[in-house]
Amino acid sequence: MSLPPGPRWPASVQTVAFVAFRGPFSRMLVRRYGPAYTIRIHPGPRTIATVSDPEHIKQVFAGSAAEFHAGEGNQVLRPVMGDHSVLLTDEAEHLRARKLLMPAFNGASLRGYRSLVDALAKAEVDRWHDGERLVTHDRMNALTLEVILQVVFGVTDEDTLLALRPRIRRMVEIDPVMFVGWIFPRLRAYGPWKRYFDNQRQVDALMYAEIAARREVPDLDARTDVLSRLLGARAEAGVPALTDAELRDQLVTLLLAGHETTASALSWTLYELAANPDVQAEALRAADDGDEAFLEACLKEGMRRHPVIDSVVRRLTTPQRIGPWEMPAGTVVSPSIAGVQASQSSFAQPRRFRPRRFLDDEVAPNTWIPFGGGVRRCIGAGFSLMEGTAVLKEILTRYRVSVDGAEVDMLRNITHVPKHKAVVTLHAR
Numbered sequence: 001m002s003l004p005p006g007p008r009w010p011a012s013v014q015t016v017a018f019v020a021f022r023g024p025f026s027r028m029l030v031r032r033y034g035p036a037y038t039i040r041i042h043p044g045p046r047t048i049a050t051v052s053d054p055e056h057i058k059q060v061f062a063g064s065a066a067e068f069h070a071g072e073g074n075q076v077l078r079p080v081m082g083d084h085s086v087l088l089t090d091e092a093e094h095l096r097a098r099k100l101l102m103p104a105f106n107g108a109s110l111r112g113y114r115s116l117v118d119a120l121a122k123a124e125v126d127r128w129h130d131g132e133r134l135v136t137h138d139r140m141n142a143l144t145l146e147v148i149l150q151v152v153f154g155v156t157d158e159d160t161l162l163a164l165r166p167r168i169r170r171m172v173e174i175d176p177v178m179f180v181g182w183i184f185p186r187l188r189a190y191g192p193w194k195r196y197f198d199n200q201r202q203v204d205a206l207m208y209a210e211i212a213a214r215r216e217v218p219d220l221d222a223r224t225d226v227l228s229r230l231l232g233a234r235a236e237a238g239v240p241a242l243t244d245a246e247l248r249d250q251l252v253t254l255l256l257a258g259h260e261t262t263a264s265a266l267s268w269t270l271y272e273l274a275a276n277p278d279v280q281a282e283a284l285r286a287a288d289d290g291d292e293a294f295l296e297a298c299l300k301e302g303m304r305r306h307p308v309i310d311s312v313v314r315r316l317t318t319p320q321r322i323g324p325w326e327m328p329a330g331t332v333v334s335p336s337i338a339g340v341q342a343s344q345s346s347f348a349q350p351r352r353f354r355p356r357r358f359l360d361d362e363v364a365p366n367t368w369i370p371f372g373g374g375v376r377r378c379i380g381a382g383f384s385l386m387e388g389t390a391v392l393k394e395i396l397t398r399y400r401v402s403v404d405g406a407e408v409d410m411l412r413n414i415t416h417v418p419k420h421k422a423v424v425t426l427h428a429r
């Protein structure tokens, strides 16, 4: 058995470095050991082998769902997303959840959501004005939360939305201190951890009330939101319908997975357009001409330059040969999104913001992987690209943007966000 090289420090020291100083720790590991390295972190301790070579990433994504467990690797999300979450389950349970969820995110469904996204984007941009310093990340967070709430729940009474909005926002506000409470359950009886999990219980109560109310509506089959679709999904091809507890876990998963991620991708993209006036000029023309392929390429390049999620994980249930290594069962192998997307061998001039690379067929397989890959690839990938393109189009047909200060990447809970909220100045067109 063999693994990529890594530090020999005690697992407790590596855990602190990983939780509290993830960015600098990862950069130090790449400098010292190269693009593939191994660390050991608690609980467990688990052995995590990071890989960044497209060939090694391909091997991981092509691996069988029974031998490469993503759900087991994502366990840190369990206290919030729940035991049944599609992100946390494996094999038969995962397959069933995924089968039931997928129709809500296929091409036809996405086209159905577009007018809702357009209307919400317009309502948001209607509130902006010429010369405004736009705190992009705050505005994108508000917009993407509204979009995902309405896509997931559909038309529901305003009181439910009013109660859910601040509580869902609270759920995704997780700093490193809060994260420790996810890992060590005993802390949840105290202080900020208790308040966090009290808030979560309130979200759960609202969800169960909404599920119960929706079961009773007479026009369930005519509704196109995710909750109604899931309730309406009859046991087909031996796939039993979801219970209330399963529904709660999938809904929370979608709300959390689909909100901050898209907001961060959009914020970075708008910031990069502001910082690259030549590319912005092309994007403004594309918005005017309805050239959505270029706007989508901008979003893809934004996600490449600034990956929202820096890596994905698979826990090996059997020994696996990956690249030159014979990894033992139990190893968590982690394709590095940040690593491969910043690599010179994958992308010419990787630090440049150049959306055209996505239109000129320059992007090789397994090098652009912001949504992960294989049987666990993000369910909402198409949705977030559709949403992001619609939002960019609404903004750029009405405003040009210029930068308002420097911006850097920061890890906030599980997602990477622009540290200074990607502030830009708006100029009416």
Ligand code: HEM
Binding pocket: 070, 086, 087, 088, 098, 148, 253, 254, 257, 258, 259, 261, 262, 265, 308, 309, 311, 312, 313, 370, 371, 372, 373, 374, 375, 376, 377, 378, 379, 380, 381, 383, 384
């Ligand atoms: C820019 C936006 C987004 C990014 C960067 C992103 C990224 C990711 C990544 C990296 C994974 C893990 C994939 C893997 O393990 O190979 C994932 C999984 C997932 N995402 Fe997203 N995501 C985004 C938006 C969304 C949206 C809008 C939704 C739903 C509305 C969503 C729902 C999910 C779900 C349910 C999974 C679990 C899939 C499974 O395990 O089978 N995501 N996402």
